[in-house]
Amino acid sequence: xxxxxxxxxxxxxxxxxxxxxxxxxxxxxxxxxxxxxxxxxxxxxxxxxxxxxxxxxxxxxxxxxxxxxxxxxxxxxxxxxxxxxxxxxxxxxxxxxxxxxxxxxxxxxxxxxxxxxxxxxxxxxxxxxxxxxxxxxxxxxxxxxxxxxxxxxxxxxxxxxxxxxxxxxxxxxxxxxxxxxxxxxxxxxxxxxxxxxxxxxxxxxxxxxxxxxxxxxxxxxxxxxxxxxxxxxxxxxxxxxxxxxxxxxxxxxxxxxxxxxxxxxxxxxxxxxxxxxxxxxxxxxxxxxxxxxxxxxxxxxxxxxxxxxxxxxxxxxxxxxxxxxxxxxxxxxxxxxxxxxxxxxxxxxxxxxxxxxxxxxxxxxxxxxxxxxxxxxxxxxxxxxxxxxxxxxxxxxxxx
Numbered sequence: 101x102x103x104x105x106x107x108x109x110x111x112x113x114x115x116x117x118x119x120x121x122x123x124x125x126x127x128x129x130x131x132x133x134x135x136x137x138x139x140x141x142x143x144x145x146x147x148x149x150x151x152x153x154x155x156x157x158x159x160x161x162x163x164x165x166x167x168x169x170x171x172x173x174x175x176x177x178x179x180x181x182x183x184x185x186x187x188x189x190x191x192x193x194x195x196x197x198x199x200x201x202x203x204x205x206x207x208x209x210x211x212x213x214x215x216x217x218x219x220x221x222x223x224x225x226x227x228x229x230x231x232x233x234x235x236x237x238x239x240x241x242x243x244x245x246x247x248x249x250x251x252x253x254x255x256x257x258x259x260x261x262x263x264x265x266x267x268x269x270x271x272x273x274x275x276x277x278x279x280x281x282x283x284x285x286x287x288x289x290x291x292x293x294x295x296x297x298x299x300x301x302x303x304x305x306x307x308x309x310x311x312x313x314x315x316x317x318x319x320x321x322x323x324x325x326x327x328x329x330x331x332x333x334x335x336x337x338x339x340x341x342x343x344x345x346x347x348x349x350x351x352x353x354x355x356x357x358x359x360x361x362x363x364x365x366x367x368x369x370x371x372x373x374x375x376x377x378x379x380x381x382x383x384x385x386x387x388x389x390x391x392x393x394x395x396x397x398x399x400x401x402x403x404x405x406x407x408x409x410x411x412x413x414x415x416x417x418x419x420x421x422x423x424x425x426x427x428x429x430x431x432x433x434x435x436x437x438x439x440x441x442x443x444x445x446x447x448x449x450x451x452x453x454x455x456x457x458x459x460x461x462x463x464x465x466x467x468x469x470x471x472x473x474x475x476x477x478x479x480x481x482x483x484x485x486x487x488x489x490x491x492x493x494x495x496x497x498x499x500x
Contacts, residue, residue: 104125105117106120106142106143108137108140109137111138116208118205128142157194158192160255161190162251163251168186170245171241179212202216230247231243237380247375250375254368257371258364264360264465278481279480284316287308288312301491304487348397349397352396359461360461360465363457365394366454367455372390374444377443391407398425402426406420433446
């Protein structure tokens with residue numbers, strides 16, 4: 101989807117400008133005419149360089165903006181003034197541009213949710229739906245505060261899970277780079293030295309030298325295979341729904357890491373669902389949004405099955421239990437919440453508990469991985485060093 105800059109004349113004769121995502125120019129023009137605009141012109145927005153262009157909006161910047169907006173709305177400021185002040189106080193130029201465009205849309209007569217829908221890179225579907233619910237129920241400032249809390253909790257949870265995954269991957273990459281350097285630069289120097297010995301080298305040394313020579317001759321093939329494998333995986337993950345689903349299923353079955361992903365998924369489900377319920381969003385719409393933000397196709401399918409169950413007059417807990425993804429404690433608490441009318445409170449308690457569980461699991465994993473990684477690196481690098489020094493040790497014993 102490309103972004104198009106447009107301008108036109110409204111039914112009242114006022115000039116309107118803005119931007120819209122669309123498949124092509126014709127699609128955008130048709131959309132604008134359906135909105136009642138006349139004399140419509142549009143052009144594709146030029147893409148800026150990632151180095152010198154607009155900065156990406158971080159999760160914490162959205163949290164800060166949401167808290168500011170909640171405070172200003174709660175104090176009774178008009179929305180136009182709220183977005184004007186938010187724009188002036190933003191450090192990120194992208195945030196300034198987005199808030200200014202939203203302000204202009206509101207000034208031109210658009211509803212807040214309609215204006216936010218035109219900025220999907222900063223305001224996702226969940227954000228817009230919660231704002232809509234807050235507007236309709238007259239508690240926009242309360243909903244915005246809940247939304248800021250939700251974003252903070254979600255960002256903290258995502259950072260925890262990311263750190264658990266990043267640490268071992270980073271160590272493996274470093275080990276791969278160090279091994280490559282040794283194979284390409286250090287081992288050949290030893291091989292030249294051993295060439296003048298005139299005796300058969302030990303088996304470990306011969307194997308390492310053979311691997312070094314192969315690496316020197318075929319390093320480009322190694323890089324090509326790794327690059328091609330990564331490209332093929334990324335492409336299949338993005339474009340093949342079945343492959344994406346199977347990879348998400350596999351990730352939940354991984355030892356240790358799967359448990360962390362499962363617990364973080366339950367925490368995200370409970371936190372998002374409780375936020376939607378607290379905002380007064382209907383259950384079916386809430387579950388649809390919860391499914392979209394689950395971050396895992398298997399979890400998404402389980403939540404959508406629960407939505408179907410409710411739409412057919414059954415309970416929420418039955419399909420959640422059947423999925424095998426939600427522990428009995430979670431389904432029992434949800435059942436109690438449904439029965440007593442305290443679903444929001446029960447979901448908050450579930451979210452708090454499992455966020456703490458993820459914290460503990462990540463800390464335990466880090467403590468467990470540190471000695472394993474030290475042993476792995478010591479064995480790998482130490483094995484290379486010993487293999488290279490074995491002929492020297494043998495020569496020293498012969499001379500002795």
